[in-house]
Amino acid sequence: MQNCAFGIDLGTGNIKIYNNMDGTILNKKNMIAIMNKTSLFAYGDEAFEMYEKAPSNIRISYPLTYGVIADIKDMQDVLKCFITDLTAKQKYTGGDFYISVPSDITEVEKRAFYDLIKDSNVKAKTIKMVDKAIADGLGLDIDVKNSQGVMVVDVGFETSEISILSLGGIVLSKLIKVGGSKFDSSIQAAVRREFNLIIGGKTAEKLKIDLSVDKTPEEDSVVYGRDIVTGLPVERKIPTELIDSALNENIASIVENIKVILERTPPELAADIYKHGIYLTGGSAHLRNLDELINKGTNLRVNLAENSQESVANGLARIIQDEEFSSLAYSIEGMSSKGMGLK
Numbered sequence: 001m002q003n004c005a006f007g008i009d010l011g012t013g014n015i016k017i018y019n020n021m022d023g024t025i026l027n028k029k030n031m032i033a034i035m036n037k038t039s040l041f042a043y044g045d046e047a048f049e050m051y052e053k054a055p056s057n058i059r060i061s062y063p064l065t066y067g068v069i070a071d072i073k074d075m076q077d078v079l080k081c082f083i084t085d086l087t088a089k090q091k092y093t094g095g096d097f098y099i100s101v102p103s104d105i106t107e108v109e110k111r112a113f114y115d116l117i118k119d120s121n122v123k124a125k126t127i128k129m130v131d132k133a134i135a136d137g138l139g140l141d142i143d144v145k146n147s148q149g150v151m152v153v154d155v156g157f158e159t160s161e162i163s164i165l166s167l168g169g170i171v172l173s174k175l176i177k178v179g180g181s182k183f184d185s186s187i188q189a190a191v192r193r194e195f196n197l198i199i200g201g202k203t204a205e206k207l208k209i210d211l212s213v214d215k216t217p218e219e220d221s222v223v224y225g226r227d228i229v230t231g232l233p234v235e236r237k238i239p240t241e242l243i244d245s246a247l248n249e250n251i252a253s254i255v256e257n258i259k260v261i262l263e264r265t266p267p268e269l270a271a272d273i274y275k276h277g278i279y280l281t282g283g284s285a286h287l288r289n290l291d292e293l294i295n296k297g298t299n300l301r302v303n304l305a306e307n308s309q310e311s312v313a314n315g316l317a318r319i320i321q322d323e324e325f326s327s328l329a330y331s332i333e334g335m336s337s338k339g340m341g342l343k
Helices: 045-050 072-086 109-120 131-139 180-195 203-216 239-264 267-276 291-297 308-321 322-328
Strands: 004-011 016-020 023-029 030-036 039-043 058-063 095-101 124-131 150-155 160-166 169-176 221-227 232-240 278-281 302-304
Touching: 004 072, 004 131, 004 308, 016 072, 016 308, 023 045, 023 072, 023 308, 030 045, 039 072, 045 058, 058 160, 072 109, 095 109, 095 131, 095 308, 109 124, 109 239, 124 131, 124 308, 131 150, 131 160, 131 278, 131 302, 131 308, 131 322, 150 232, 150 239, 150 267, 160 239, 160 267, 169 239, 180 203, 180 232, 180 239, 203 239, 221 239, 232 239, 239 291, 278 291, 278 308, 291 302, 308 322
Parallel strands: 004 095, 095 124, 150 278, 278 302
Antiparallel strands: 004 016, 016 023, 030 039, 030 058, 150 160, 160 169, 221 232
């Protein structure tokens, strides 16, 4: 009988959970709404719907900040709720948990991911860590265990992780604080500066997504916000050129950091990357012109992941399903996978 196992990608913006019992990936907003400081009011997409609209007695927040756990109690509540949802229709007696972690974090921050699973009352039998960049590579259908050098750029909600992979390990890695939320803030600032209009973060995000998906440069986007001068709600048409220019500085920062990593890459691995190109993934990877601007800045082909938001979860699925890749998951030294506690 197949053991119950979950692969968890704790994204700052979205939480993705692979469930090996039915082969599905849950992909929901990583948010929580707390009423009167103590009562769980909503979580996931439902909490996001309330974001920027809730009264003062309802606190809505992201439990993660820049890829690390900011509020472990909130994150435990969110995780427990989602695992309960996933196991509601089966007799759940416990499972194995595989959680992806950024490579550029401290041991203390890494232990916090372990403690999150252990203390969330999700009946964890074993807890294994997987480096996020390795899971990304597997999710992109790359054989990360061979000697080929691979560059993976994961552009997330608050951070972008740039990694060089080879032989099942990470040769170089850099985590920078540029991602989808910074893109949104730049759009908000540009709209305020050019139109004296205050728009919310969700409106800025929608502008960004609409532009990435189905807008041509000639089309304007209609937004609703509050006029700074009159204080009244208004409608404005925002040209796509303004949004593009608002994002240029952030994209340039990503490109510059990619070049820094490339400059530090050993020559043989650099030759592999030249042949195969850069692999671009993450929740914000489909930002309009991002792949083209990386290509222009590095003169390297950019392979854009089709299902970029779930590439880490798909990589965790391969580690759970395929014994060939099981060695890529590890327990933290000093923590017993049997006793589930510190030695």
